[in-house]
Amino acid sequence: MRYSLGVVMDPIAHINFHKDTSLALLQAAQNSGFELFYFEPSDLYLDGGCAMGSGRSLKVFDDPARWFELGNPSECQLGRLDAMLMRVDPPFDNEYLYATYILESAEREGALVVNRPQSLRDCNEKIFATAFPQCCPPLIVSRDMARLRAFHAKHRDVIFKPLDGMGGSGVFHCKPDGANLGAILELLTDRGARQIMGQRYIPEIKDGDKRILVVDGEVVPYCLARIPEAGETRGNLAAGGRGEARPLSDRDRWIVQQVAPTLKERGLLFVGLDVIGDYLTEINVTSPTCVREIDAAYGTDIGALLMSAITDRLAQKG
Incomplete structure (x- = not known):
């Protein structure tokens, strides 16, 4: 059976081909047989109580000179799509909040939304980590x-x-x-x-701020340690950090064991944990990244893992 998948994301023309996780997920979805549809946040709306969007068919390519092709816009009832990916970057402002309300309507109308809109609202990426005090500094x-x-x-x-x-x-x-x-x-x-x-x-930041990816409660066995540049305390790649892929430590796996059951309960199928040294510092639920770097280092296919989880959920719905 061929499923349909809508993605809500920032403008695809402006992404970094070599690093963008959303593109990696879309390539995996296309390879898994999903029919793709593209939306930007401004394309979403409610018509009465019905979740709608001005969507375009999407094809993606593994080509840095031409990585996407869009069809003509057409009005789409979001609940008729089998699944939707919410991949808009923070900040989590009012516009992001309103998008989750529209996607929640789509969810009620039958679409599987990844990640669950209510959990996107409930799980602030800094404060959510405090639900696991045994893991935090x-x-x-x-x-x-x-x-x-x-x-x-x-x-x-x-x-x-x-x-x-x-x-x-x-x-x-x-x-x-x-x-x-x-x-x-x-x-x-x-x-x-x-x-x-x-x-x-946490002085271990000098060894890297580790991004650990969890797909439907199962951990990817490798992380990306984002190492600060000289004189910095921030390992974020956007702040000039250098990425180094590594296997998980025993402590990393223990932290995931503490958190993963709650992620599954909340419908958070794709999550990035940030770990410095022995401590969980953040839980990223909105638009986790670092897939391409880990895949390139270890030959994993994290996007395929997510698509398999989505397909399994859709098959259970019948």
Whole structure:
């Protein structure tokens, strides 16, 4: 049986062919026999209570000079698609939120949405990790500057970051001397108007911020360690980090065991865990990346694993 798959993503013409995970997933879907349809967030709408989209048929190619071909736009009832991938990058702003409501309508009307729209809303990528305190470093979420200062005074070496950033944006390392602590907290909290996170600094960041991918509760046995460039504390590739693929450690696998059952329960089929040293720091549910780098290093086909999980779910629906 041939299934249909819609993807909601940022403009496909502007992606990085060599690194983009969404493209890798779409190539795997096409290879698995899915008929592809392309939507940008602005293409989604509700007609009464019906989830709709102005979609275009999509073909993808393993060619850096020409990696996609789009058909003409046509109106599509989203619930009639077998599955949909939500692959829009953060920030998780109101427009992202509204898209999840439309996709939730599509889900009610019959489409399998990956990841589940309600869980995209419920599982803030910073705060969701705190549901597994046995895996996390000492941390605080607050907008109270006195409380945040006290956390720094206790742990002395602290990372402060916004709750809605990506790619290392807005991440500050506040060292034991407390230099610029007041300015950092004023900026991140907007003088006490916004909640932020503080985490005890993990010195193992020098060995890399590991991205571990979990597909339908099963872990990919390799990760991508994103190693900061000299003078940086952020390993994110978008912040200049260097990627190095590695096998998982025993501790990495233990962390996944703690988290994976909850991911399955919440309909989170494709998730990226961020682990520094022995600690879980974030759970990425919106648009996890690093597939291409791991596939290239170890010959895996992570996209095919996800498509197999989606196909299995669709077959169970009958």
